Structures are given as C-alpha cells and as structure tokens.
Amino acid sequence: MFDPLFIAQLLLNGLVVGAAYGLAAIGLTLIFGVLEEVNFAHGELYMLASYSLFAAVSFLGLPYGMAVLLVLPIMALVGFGLSQAAILPNMERPFEVTVLSTLAVAMILQSIVRLTAGSTPVNVDTVFETMTFEIAGILFFGQRVLILIVALLSIIAFAVFLRYSRIGLEMRAVAQNRLACQMVGIDLKRIANWSVVCGVVLTGIAGVTMAPLFDLSPDMGVAIVFKSFAVVIIGGMGSAFGAVVAGILLGVVEAFTTGYGSVAVSEGLFFIIMILVLLIRPHGLFGRTVRI
Amino acid sequence: MRILRLISVFSCAMVLSALPVLAADIKIGFPGPITGNLGFLGEHMKWGAQLAADEINTSGGLLGGKKIKIIMGDSKCAPAESVSVVERLISQEKVDVLLGDICSGATLADMPIAKREGRPMLVTISSHPAISEKSGVGGNPWVFRTSPTDAIIGALGGKGVLDQGFKSVAFIAEDTDYGRAGVESMRQVLKGKVNITSTDFTAADQTDFLSVLTRLRSQKPEAIAIYLLDRQLFNFMKQYQQFKLKMPLVGRPPLGSGLVTDLVNSGDFNGSWTVFQYLDSYDSKENTAFVASYKKAYGQRPHFAGFAMYEGIQIIAEAIKSAGSTDPEKVREALKNIKYDSILGKIAFDDHHQAHNSILKMTIIDGKLKVTGVVGQ
C-alpha cells in the first residue's frame, strides 16, 4: 500500500480538508486574538451562513456567486448584532459570561433555523461540485480546490487589512495591550464591533464555500465549533496563518490515519495533537498577537 | 430581583403545563428525536402517527367517538432523555399506550418502564435483536415489535451479497448500536466466504468521507456494504459520485430516503440495492393512497419512519377496538392475538411479541429504485 498515487491522493485530500478546517477557524481566531473572547456561537454562525446561501440559491434563484455576495453583508449585520448582544456588554466582565452569552446566542440561532427551515436536511449544489479533474491519476475536486484558494486569499486579505488599514492597526494594538490603547484614546467599542464583524464575516466566507460540500442541517454547527477550537489553539490565538497551517496539519494527519487505518484512529487525534501542542508550546505554533 | 423573575416564570410555566386535557381522549405517546442529529426522522415519526390519528378521528374515532391524541416528547434519541420522556408521558400526560423510540438504545432503556407501569409499548422502528429477546415469553410482557431485527436484515443483506457472487466487500457503518449490530450480522453470513477488505465505523455526525473513499478507490472491493442513516448516506453518495467509483452499494443503505432521490436518479448508482421494510414507491393500491395523503398533509413523501408509525397507530387502534376499552391489560391481550392487514402483508406477533412482516429488497435500475423482491419472514 505504498502506492505513490495513493499517498499523493491522501496528501492532497489532507491539504484541501485541512484548508477547510483552517478557513473555518480564521474568524474565531480573530475574535480570540483581539478581544480574548471565546465565541461559542461560532458554529451556529457558520451554519447560518450556509442556510442563508441555501435560501438565496433555492428561493431567490440566485447563482452561486451572487448568492455569496448577498450572504456576506447579512453576516456582517449578524456580527454587529452579536457584538451588541453578547460581546460588548461583557467586555469588562469575566470571560465566562461571554462564553455563556455566546452559547445562548448559539441556542437561539439553532432554534430559529430549525423552526423556520425544519429539520429535514437540505443541500446546495454549485457548478464547482461537478468539476473533478484527474491529473496524473490524482483527483482534484472543484469545490475543495476552491476552498483552498479562498483560504489562501483570506490569509492574504487578513494580513493586508491588519497591516495597512487604520482599523487593522488599532486591532493589533488592542490585542497587545488593551489598557494602553484605552489610555491613548482608542475607542474600544469600535474596535470590538469591527473585530466581531470581521470575524463573523470570515466565518461566513467559510460557511458559503464549504456549505456545498455536505448536507445542511440545523445542528451542523456543533461539529465545527470543537474542531475550530482545536485549530485555533494549535495554530495560536490571533494568527490566521497559524490557523490555516494548523488546519492543514490536522487535515493531513487525519487523511493518512483514515486512509491507512480507519476512521476510528483519526477522530481522537485532533484532541491528542492539541493537548500535545499545548504541553510543548502553550501559545500554539504561531504565538498570540494578532498578525498574519 | 432575579429570584422574583425566576419565580414568576416558574409559576407561569407551571400553570400552562397544568392545563386540563380533554379526559375523553385516547392518548398515545412516544419519545423520538425532535432536536439533535436525527431531528428529521423524528419529524416523520410525528407526521406518520398524526396522519393515522387524523384518519381514524375523522372517520368517527374509537370506542364510540373518542378521539386519538398523539403526544410526542423530545428524546434526542438519547436513552436518559427518552426515559424522562416516557416517565412524563405516563405520569403527567397519562397516556394509554406507548410506542418505542427510534434508536434501539433509547427503546431498550424505555422498556422496563412500560413493564413497571403496565402499559403496552409497540416498537415500530428500533431494530436491535435484544428488544424481542427481552419481550414476550420469559421477558417483558408489555412490549411488542413490528420492525424486523438487525439480525434478520443483516442476514438478508449478507445473503444478497453471496447470491451476487461478490468476492470482496468493504463495510461502512455508523458507529452506533445500529451500525455495529448490523455489520456484525452481515459479517456472520459472509465470514470465510467473502474477503472483507476494510471496515469503517464513522461517527454518526460525520460528513466527510474523502479519505475512506480514497482508500476504497485504491483497494477496489467489488461492493460496499453500508449501514448508514439517510444523512450520512447522502454525503457518502455525493462524494462517491465525485470519485466516479463504480462498485455497487449493498446491504442496507437507505436508498429510498427522500434525501438521496436526486442521487439515485442520476444513474451513477445503478445496481446498488438495499433491504428495507418499506419503500414509498411500492406499487399497491393501499400504499399509493397512503403516500398521496401523506404528501398532501406534509409536503413530503413518507419516510419509512413515518410509515412505521402510521401503521403502528393503526395497529394500536385495532387492538383498542378489539379490546373494547383502553384498559392496558385488555389492549395488551388484544395485541397478542392481533391479525392486522399491513400494506406489506399480515402482522401477527410470535411468542416473543415479534411480528414477521415482509421485507422489501429494492434495486436501482436505470436511475430508479424498484422493488425487486419481497421476502416474507
């Protein structure tokens, strides 16, 4: 079973699946890095974006690209709402309060989607799904490659934004030393709003690109949340690059253990690796200040 | 102030939940997954049960005009929650008859309650062999089951594999009591005769089969035996399509589920087959009528969970009629001796309170799922 084709395919699988894990975690790590708040609504936000995409495609009849353009501003609004309801009021309180508040938002979102869309799973089809290329015996799946591209673009956009925009600068500053920022007059509320909105939009990007891969159901966010936490911890709080690297690392390990062993082994690996990384490098692979 | 707030919420809720229920109703209750991974199956359970109740109620009700009331509680398919639901159904809602949960683990946990409280429980979907082993003679006298057991289905699946002369098979199943029991019974039949290339137990909410499919593509078993539920099958088939694999899916994939209809119609799965206790396109006058009313009422074609509950309610109604009352002991005796004309055959219970209704074998031919065999038990 050391067929080079098999190995190459597993490697590619790991890469694309891992990029997806990383992409899904970027939004979480941003909020984590700048505000030091754990957003337990992360999974449900991802789910909301996916369902919004479904609604745009199925009920409004929009093509994939246009549907995405419609969903992202909606996610920005939702992000603003989340910031107002669960993050801003709790910034000066112990972070467990935010954990519970975001958990409450998660429950609310899941219930609303279940009540409006029903429990029957739905799915979104895009043109990328039908594209499967075979190059030198290795299969490339259209949608998955798209995810990889989007993940890479997201890191770049993230880096550019942080580096060259005023808000980005302020976000980095707040991540480093919140107290000092307040002393020099940075409006914490504004930064918090921006961070949460950006984080939620990024999560939304993950949702719309990944939604077509599998079916959608109101409880799909739950699985995302735990894996995203693992990715964020391993990659390092606040580092989008770290998130994608960590995601790919986990994806590749998962692919090989499943490919050679069975699914059983790979499931526990996420957590084992995270625990090991935390023991050796408590701040994750790429540290904790907000940068690329 | 917080305390006051909580107290007022409490009181409102207590008052609301104590609202009087019509004493003249006949109450039939059951646990099922409303929230959680299997929520959509729970939805079909409710629909099927409600459709049967509505039909009976509009045609005059039972025992001189009494109406059937269906009460479903959210068990999330978890045994501890299911137990809570059943306790509540009996003590608070005062149901006359119970039905089982979907997941065997939950049903098994509920069975002792039926015995302790003395209420008949009709299991219509759970398939774990232990349920009938523990019922009837030498066991729980209150529990009856219409659904076939995993042992029977697994054996049929295995036989189908042998009949087609496959030399190698890969197993993919969900990591639950359902998946493991099913694989075990198929494995018993295939041991020594067929090469089992790999066995994967996937988490029940797993959606990504990329690496498993990669391995299958490399190992090339002649068939893939599947013990997954609808959602996982959908994801599996979708990714399978992208891999452009050709080997048939056999065993017990829920090919009849509404979730995978489009995939079935695509023509990429011709030759795949499954063994199931119901298919919505089964051609018979009664079934066509049933499917039409189901679709009219709920907008979807019936899932086998809906069908199972529909017939379950009908069977209970028959038993109540023949018992002439809702007295639990009389209903239980009536169930023991019942002979019910199911859409698929005759239902009667053996000494372990297990029915032996027909099982359908269905194959995908030219993009359409067709019944290709009816196996009486």
Next chain:
Amino acid sequence: MIPRSPYLIMLWWPILALAIASTGPSQYVLHILIIAGIYVILAQSLHLVLGQLGLLSLGIPAFFGIGAYAETLLSVHFGLDSLLSLVLVAGITFVSGLVIGVPSLRLSSHSFVIVTLSFAMLLQVIAFHWVDVTRGALGFPDIPAPSVLGFSWTDKTSWLIAILILDVVTFAAFIRIKTSRFGRALAATKGNEDLARAVGFSTFRVKLLAFAISGTLAGIAGTAYAHYITFIDPNVFGFSVTENLLIMVVLGGSGTVFGPMIGAVVFTVLPELLRFSPEFRSLLYGVLLLMAMLRFPLGLGELTSRFRRKK
C-alpha cells in the same frame, strides 16, 4: 458572609425534596428530583473550580464519564459492594483529576477552557472505540442496582433518599473544605494569585488539589447516574451536561456557596416544565439565558470583582 450555619442552610434542599416526596407524587416527579440531586453534586464540582478558583473547566463530563464507566465495570465484572466501589471510583477520578490537571493548569485561562473540553471529547472518542472494555456505541444496558452493605434498591423513593444522603455528605464536605485552611488558600489564590505566591504557598498545588477534588465530585455523581439510569454509553462524556451545568452554576450564582445548589434544582425543574413545546423550548431557554446574562450578570457574585489575569 453567611450568618447562620451553612450546614443547616443546605438542608433546605433535602427537606424540600422529602416534603414533595411525602405528598405521594408521580414517578415522573420523583425522577426529576433524583436528577436534580445528581446535578447538585455536579454543580458543586463545577463551582469548586469556577466559583472558588475562577477557572472555567469544561472538563466535568470527563470525570462524570470516568466515574460512570468505572462504577459500571466494577459493578458488572466484580460485583463489589457499592460503598467500596464508590471509594474506589473516588480514588480513580481523583487521580484522573491530577493527571489531567497537571498539564492543563499551566496554561492560560482560555487554553485551559478548551483543553479541559478536549479531554472530555477525547475520552468520548476512546469510549466509542475501545470496544473490548467499554462496548463502544452499544453501551452498557442493565447495570445492576447498587448494593450497600447488602441493602439494595431500585424504586425511586429509595433512590431519592440515597441521592439526598449523597448530596448532604458531599455538600458538608464541600463546606468543610471551604472553611478549612485549604479553603482560605483557595480564596487567596483566586483573589490575587501573585500575592498568594509571594506570601509563600504553591498556588499551583492549591489549584491542582481543587481540580482533583472537583473531578472526584463529578465522578461520584457519575456512579449514582450509572446505577440509577441503568444504561450508559459514550454520550455521558458529551457536552450537553456541561451546557446544563454552566447555566446552573453561573445563573445560580457562582460567587456564593448555595448559588450552584439552587441553580441545580431550579434548572433541572425548569426545562421539564417547559417541555410542553420542545421546539420552542430551546429558543426560550437561549433567550432567557441571554437576557439573564445581560441584565443579571451579578449572578456571578464575587466573580465580577475578580481581576482578569493575563498570562
């Protein structure tokens, strides 16, 4: 802070429960009271780390599950007297607490949250796949009734009494700990860790001990759960217990000693009352929780004055 003897005050719960039980309630009501009793112990477990130490541990299910499985295996394979196995399980979960605590407590508070959560998830995966020992997804049905010094029971009234006794014992131990030297060390650690260390005692050991005791409490709750529900499967390691616990402890008032206990009872009963419309129940619960967090974060009592430490 607490004017009267806490040992007397804590009796409100057993007295209330027994009062309800003596009115001849339905099996369902007894069931809810017993579950509340189990959650009372779990709430203490979380309170010990969250309220007394200010650490959000999401790993309670890890110990709850270890307790449940250990007790089940001891009971099914060895048929030990339940008092004996309870002591053994307490020991096992205590050691597990040390094992999990040592790496986890060195981390920043955010990482701590996620690592403790991950340990629970990891144990769940192990429980699913170590089929030879845990029977995997099939779980353990028909767990035998407990047998304490030859005396056994299965009916709910006896169970309620047993749980109440367990509640009283663990809560008394809890109060004892809080008023002991160790308890003061805990308070010092929580109040200002650097100062505490400067004064000279090992805050790490204090935290570790508290974490391990918390684990033991959760493990004890697990043993009761296993015998009562008579069925366990890997889902005992799942997150839903944590969700309930967080609501109980935080809304109950994690700064106070009795807050979590009240929270446990209230929030076991409340969802049952809301069962009348399951679809809306989750939504309502989430809204209530969010509103409560917005308007009444003082449910957290002393926690609001805690310094937020950066590491």
